[in-house]
Amino acid sequence: MAKQLWKPGNMLYPLPAVMVSVADAKGRPNIITLAWVGTVCTNPPMVSISVRPERYSYPILRDTGEFVINLTTKELTYATDYCGVKSGRDVDKFKEMKLTPIPGQHVKAPLIEESPVNIECRVRQVLELGSHDMFLADVLAVHVDEKYMDEKGKFHLEKSEPIVYSHGDYLTTGELLGTFGYSVKKK
Ligand SMILES: Cc1cc2nc3c(=O)[nH]c(=O)nc-3n(C[C@H](O)[C@H](O)[C@H](O)COP(=O)(O)O)c2cc1C
16 A cells, blocks of 8 residues: 655645635625634634735734634535635625625624624734734634524534535535544443
């Protein structure tokens, strides 16, 4: 069994592909699809997003220091791709994709109503890394769609049919294989 040796690159997949919403100083909203996104700390809750400075959304992120991460679903796959290939310089992505901007609690960037989970974030630090700048941000609030809540108050994210981005492809998350800690759980 041979392995090919590839030059250094990004091969950490699958990843979430999220729609990040922002609003400029005049309140004009935009959406940018991002996959270079991560959870970086539990307490305080923090995330990172990495954005190329040439993106239309980049100066908005820099100026306002605010954004919302909107999780994506099978139903939102087309919009996820569209918001990752079209620029807010040229189109109103909310309008074109028939997505609904709704106000958050803490930031001026809107939530995308159609997304099952919206995470309000405020930038704490920007790291200039090279092709991308990484925005380290605090999570200020999380909004979840009640549609996926059962009678016991458990949130079933899987029912929203989340998608992942893997080496150029969008995929559904497939079958349940186990739950956290199942490998050591007493039978
Ligand atoms: C699946 C996917 C993932 C992407 N991930 C990133 C990313 O992590 N960082 C980034 O700067 N651009 C990323 N892009 C590209 C931007 O979304 C794209 O350039 C977009 O048109 C920029 O929008 P804007 O000009 O309105 O800001 C991604 C695109 C797709 C389709």
